[in-house]
Amino acid sequence: xxxxxxxxxxxxxxxxxxxxxxxxxxxxxxxxxxxxxxxxxxxxxxxxxxxxxxxxxxxxxxxxxxxxxxxxxxxxxxxxxxxxxxxxxxxxxxxxxxxxxxxxxxxxxxxxxxxxxxxxxxxxxxxxxxxxxxxxxxxxxxxxxxxxxxxxx
Numbered sequence: 196x197x198x199x200x201x202x203x204x205x206x207x208x209x210x211x212x213x214x215x216x217x218x219x220x221x222x223x224x225x226x227x228x229x230x231x232x233x234x235x236x237x238x239x240x241x242x243x244x245x246x247x248x249x250x251x252x253x254x255x256x257x258x259x260x261x262x263x264x265x266x267x268x269x270x271x272x273x274x275x276x277x278x279x280x281x282x283x284x285x286x287x288x289x290x291x292x293x294x295x296x297x298x299x300x301x302x303x304x305x306x307x308x309x310x311x312x313x314x315x316x317x318x319x320x321x322x323x324x325x326x327x328x329x330x331x332x333x334x335x336x337x338x339x340x341x342x343x344x345x346x347x348x
Contacts, residue, residue, distance in 0.1 A: 196225070196248055196249075196297075198220040198223055198225060198248075198299050199213075199216050199217060199220040201246075201248055201299070202216050202219060202220060202246075202299075203216060204272070205246070205272060207319060207323075208316075208319070211313075211315060211316055211319075214313070215313040215315055215316045216316070218309060218312045218313035218316065219301075219309060219313060219316050222301045222305040222308065222309055223246070223299040223300060223301045223305075224299070224300055224301070225248065225297065225298070225299050226297070226298055226300060227295060227296070227297045228292050228295070228296050228297075228298065229292065229295055230292050230293060230294045230295055230296075231291060231292060232291060232292040232296070233289070233290070233291045234252065234275070234276060234290040234291060234292070235275070235276055235279070235286040235288060235289060235290040236286060236289055237255075237256075237285070237286055237287060237288055237289050238285045238286065239285055239286060240279065240282075240283065240284070240285055240286070241276045241278060241279025241286045242276075242279055242302060243276055243279055243300040243301060243302045244274065244275075244276045244277055244279055244280055244300065244301055244302070244306065244320075245274065245275050245276045245298040245299070245300045246272075246273075246274050246298060246299045246300070247269055247270060247271050247272065247273050247274075247275075247296060247297075247298055248271065248297040248298060248299055249271060249295075249296065249297040250271075250292060250293070250294050250295055250296030250297060251268050251269060251270050251292070251293045251294055251296065252268070252269045252273075252275060252290050252291065252292055252293065252296060253266065253267075253268055253269075253290070253291055253292075253293045254266065254267050254268070254269055254275065254288050254289070254290050255288060255289045256287055256288035256289075256331075256334070268293065269290075274323070275290050276290065276300075277320075277323060277324050277327045278324070278327065278328075279302070279303060280303050280306045280320070280324060281303075281324070282303060287331050306320065
């Protein structure tokens with residue numbers, strides 16, 4: 196599968212120039228992983244940022260404070276492992292393949308290179324990162340607020 200064409204079909208990437216998409220596509224490696232492969236472990240630094248090209252990935256973003264688990268399934272066209280682009284920031288979730296899965300991936304070093312070679316794409320990924328961090332903080336705040344309300348009862 197042509198990674199550049201696949202990227203062009205992703206929301207938010209359709210307006211980038213061919214040169215910018217080439218820069219991103221050239222940095223990404225397409226890899227097939229078997230079912231049950233673990234991509235990220237909560238509390239550990241992730242290795243790469245992934246785009247699912249085929250298959251599915253289970254995400255468990257359980258909260259160690261409240262001991263509540265939240266599961267969801269990611270499918271073709273979805274990204275995960277975004278926090279791996281931030282040095283020394285541990286993953287907030289466990290991600291593992293539910294079946295054979297094909298992903299396009301790149302790491303933090305490649306991301307830093309992308310910022311230099313294709314700034315608009317790098318800025319878009321930084322925006323995605325900011326949104327992910329905001330969602331994670333909001334979810335954590337909601338869990339802590341609910342826990343505090345339950346403690347008061």
